[in-house]
Amino acid sequence: MYNEINMPTSRAPQQTVPRKRGFRLLRDERIESEKRLRLLTRLVIGLCVLLLVYIIGRALIPVPAPGGMDGCLHSLAGAPLTATLRVGDQVTATDPDGCFYFAAVPAGTQTLRVELSAGVWQQPVTIYSNQATGLGNLAIDLSKVTR
Numbered sequence: 001m002y003n004e005i006n007m008p009t010s011r012a013p014q015q016t017v018p019r020k021r022g023f024r025l026l027r028d029e030r031i032e033s034e035k036r037l038r039l040l041t042r043l044v045i046g047l048c049v050l051l052l053v054y055i056i057g058r059a060l061i062p063v064p065a066p067g068g069m070d071g072c073l074h075s076l077a078g079a080p081l082t083a084t085l086r087v088g089d090q091v092t093a094t095d096p097d098g099c100f101y102f103a104a105v106p107a108g109t110q111t112l113r114v115e116l117s118a119g120v121w122q123q124p125v126t127i128y129s130n131q132a133t134g135l136g137n138l139a140i141d142l143s144k145v146t147r
Contacts, residue, residue, distance in 0.1 A: 064107040064129040071135030072099040073114060075142060086113040087125070105133075114138075119145035 073081040073094055080098025084091060087102055087110050094100050107129040114121045121140050127133050 066104040067127040068132035069105050070101040072137050084115040118142045119147040121145050
């Protein structure tokens, strides 16, 4: 053993008290178990905080109310058209006069898909919250409908 100026000292090195191997393993396992438990606790608390932030955020950020949309489909000659219409996941059909109505369409830009016997015709439509969007009479050129 050496002192601070690298001179040998007469003191013998300290001896450690031997411990039983089994006790040390049990203590190490207990420490590892406590570490895992602390980590799991932190993880659960973190997930709870994220869930709480999500729930509060959803409550504070208003979702725009849906709007309505109506109109009538006619050929270029003025005859009413029979069709199935789709906006998002909503579906409706025209009445005998070729008119249609959607009651609750999400606000924003939507695609009106008109499925005719001759093919499909699409048009983008802007839906405003809490308002009915009137498309009026839509004259469709059947020769330009895609199959």
